[in-house]
Amino acid sequence: MTRYYSEEQVVTSITRLTPSQLTTYVRHEFLRPAQSETGPVYTAADLARIELICDLDEQFNLQGDALGVVLSLIDQLHGVRSELRRVMSAIEAQPEDLRGRIIAALKDM
Numbered sequence: 001m002t003r004y005y006s007e008e009q010v011v012t013s014i015t016r017l018t019p020s021q022l023t024t025y026v027r028h029e030f031l032r033p034a035q036s037e038t039g040p041v042y043t044a045a046d047l048a049r050i051e052l053i054c055d056l057d058e059q060f061n062l063q064g065d066a067l068g069v070v071l072s073l074i075d076q077l078h079g080v081r082s083e084l085r086r087v088m089s090a091i092e093a094q095p096e097d098l099r100g101r102i103i104a105a106l107k108d109m
Contacts, residue, residue, distance in 0.1 A: 004034065004041035014047065016054050025053055028064070030071055 011019055025031045026040065030053055033040035042050075053071070056062045062070055091102055 002043055004036065004043060005047065006038065007040060007042075010042050010047060010050065014050055014054065016058070017050060021054075021057075022050070025050065028068060030068065 005013070007019065007022060011017055011022060022031075026033060031042070031046055031049060033042050033046060035041070052074070053067065056067055056070060091099055094102070
């Protein structure tokens with residue numbers, strides 16, 4: 001079961017986050033909270049993303065479009081890693097001789 005956090009709970013749990021920053025992150029679509037009867041709600045994954053956004057903002061002074069570009073690249077990287085895991089699982093499910101040929105072909109690239 002997914003646990004959801006209200007805006008107030010998010011700001012309380014991430015002390016370096018202000019309500020106006022959260023609003024800005026949502027407005028720029030860095031976050032896409034789910035909607036409930038009481039307003040936007042956030043998942044644990046959203047909280048982790050907010051922590052990342054705060055780190056990028058604080059440590060690298062990334063804001064606005066630059067922050068959006070970096071987040072997009074991170075999202076793409078996560079997608080590629082997920083696809084690579086699927087490919088590796090498919091390869092591992094093949095007979096050993098075929099796995100060997102695939103590994104040899106990859107080494108020759």
